[in-house]
Amino acid sequence: MLKQNLYILFCVFSTSLFAQIGFKSVKDTVLLKEKINAISKETNSLESDFTQIKTLSMLSEKITSKGHFCFQKVNLLRWEYISPYTYIIVINKDKVLIKDESKLKKYDMNSNKVFKEINDIMISCIDGNILASNKFKITYGENDKAYRLELTPLVKGMKESLKKIYMYFDKAVTSITKLEMVETTDDFTIIDFANKKVNGNIPAEKFILK
Amino acid sequence: MVIFRLKNLYLSSLLILLTSCAIPFKYKLAEQRKITVTDVQPLVSTENTMLYKTQIFLFNKYYTGMLLHKQIDSTTSHLVFVTELGIKMFDIELKKDSVKMVYCFAPMNKPKITALLENDMGLILLYQLVNKPGKIYVNKKEEKTLYVICGEGKKYFYYTQRNSNKIDKSFVRGELFTKQKTVYKYGSDNLPESVSLKHKGLLRLKIKLNRIITNKTND
Numbered sequence: 001m002l003k004q005n006l007y008i009l010f011c012v013f014s015t016s017l018f019a020q021i022g023f024k025s026v027k028d029t030v031l032l033k034e035k036i037n038a039i040s041k042e043t044n045s046l047e048s049d050f051t052q053i054k055t056l057s058m059l060s061e062k063i064t065s066k067g068h069f070c071f072q073k074v075n076l077l078r079w080e081y082i083s084p085y086t087y088i089i090v091i092n093k094d095k096v097l098i099k100d101e102s103k104l105k106k107y108d109m110n111s112n113k114v115f116k117e118i119n120d121i122m123i124s125c126i127d128g129n130i131l132a133s134n135k136f137k138i139t140y141g142e143n144d145k146a147y148r149l150e151l152t153p154l155v156k157g158m159k160e161s162l163k164k165i166y167m168y169f170d171k172a173v174t175s176i177t178k179l180e181m182v183e184t185t186d187d188f189t190i191i192d193f194a195n196k197k198v199n200g201n202i203p204a205e206k207f208i209l210k
Numbered sequence: 211m212v213i214f215r216l217k218n219l220y221l222s223s224l225l226i227l228l229t230s231c232a233i234p235f236k237y238k239l240a241e242q243r244k245i246t247v248t249d250v251q252p253l254v255s256t257e258n259t260m261l262y263k264t265q266i267f268l269f270n271k272y273y274t275g276m277l278l279h280k281q282i283d284s285t286t287s288h289l290v291f292v293t294e295l296g297i298k299m300f301d302i303e304l305k306k307d308s309v310k311m312v313y314c315f316a317p318m319n320k321p322k323i324t325a326l327l328e329n330d331m332g333l334i335l336l337y338q339l340v341n342k343p344g345k346i347y348v349n350k351k352e353e354k355t356l357y358v359i360c361g362e363g364k365k366y367f368y369y370t371q372r373n374s375n376k377i378d379k380s381f382v383r384g385e386l387f388t389k390q391k392t393v394y395k396y397g398s399d400n401l402p403e404s405v406s407l408k409h410k411g412l413l414r415l416k417i418k419l420n421r422i423i424t425n426k427t428n429d
Binding site: 021061065087100105111157158 | 232259261263265270272274276277280282288293294295296297298316317397422424
């Protein structure tokens with residue numbers, strides 16, 4: 001029994017240690033910032049498949065969703081979930097359009113503060129503008145495969161809900177590869193982007209729901 | 211003519227008031243005792259995690275996502291609502307006799323909202339019925355049962371399905387009007403496939419739940 005407990009303790013510590021040493025501080029943060037700012041400027045559209053895993057830490061439970069995502073400058077976003085059920089959410093400037101089965105709902109973004117806040121974070125993470133935000137303290141990490149930006153919320157209202165946001169970029173810094181949001185309850189959501197198309201042609205209809 | 215119309219209005223209002231508070235005539239009082247877990251079909255599984263596609267209309271706001279129910283130990287379970295984008299909106303801890311909000315997303319975390327969600331989630335899960343003293347009415351012809359619970363100035367009416375101990379619908383009535391109505395539809399495993407709750411009054415809330423059947427939610 002003691003051996004088992006020690007083994008579990010070892011696993012826990014080695015995992016957390018690995019997480020910390022997995023990414024070391026970036027020496028030349030100015031260069032990395034320049035690269036991210038460059039992709040932010042150069043990226044006019046982004047299309048990708050995604051897998052989203054929500055981990056409820058206290059319950060040891062995971063909820064997996066899959067779908068397709070489109071982003072077009074400025075402020076056009078489409079999340080299309082295909083699993084565990086179909087659901088489309090489109091942000092078109094300050095309008096939110098939701099298609100749930102055959103029902104269509106339209107909202108003014110400014111009428112729902114919660115939604116606006118979540119959307120602002122998501123879009124600024126994807127287009128890279130989050131670096132210019134004064135709502136976060138940002139630290140830069142890297143390993144041999146990826147860069148990781150660790151964002152700590154500074155603003156009241158956000159601090160109560162989000163502990164950290166991690167943004168991952170490939171070493172060539174072409175686009176975001178993974179987004180991780182850690183809540184104050186230690187629940188976290190990881191969104192993995194795959195099959196990305198940068199600056200492809202996205203039909204305007206993708207951001208209109210009827 | 212005006213006086214005649216007013217009288218008619220008063221009489222019809224009184225009639226609606228009286229009939230809305232009355233027990234349907236087909237139901238006869240059978241016994242009066244504490245309602246136990248064995249009287250009604252449980253609405254949650256203690257063995258498997260249950261996941262529901264969820265729509266919540268709260269005042270003039272609309273939230274969608276997934277509601278997850280998981281049993282933690284023999285006495286505790288949790289109801290967690292997560293939006294499609296992965297933001298946890300609330301986490302309610304359910305114990306044998308208590309429904310307690312343990313987490314609520316900051317912009318939603320207002321005492322009136324949390325109390326409303328605690329109350330109505332408890333209502334969906336029959337917390338105002340089980341282990342409460344009540345009256346049991348039976349409709350022999352249609353083989354249905356009606357449980358009536360009184361408490362805190364409200365009356366709770368729970369109707370079962372025909373020849374079954376599954377709750378079909380429930381109403382909560384205040385002193386004058388119906389405040390909440392909940393309707394259940396069941397799947398082949400005797401657990402609710404869909405649940406809809408409508409809360410009238412100043413604190414308006416609508417909850418629609420549709421079960422997501424997955425082989426495994428814990429990937």
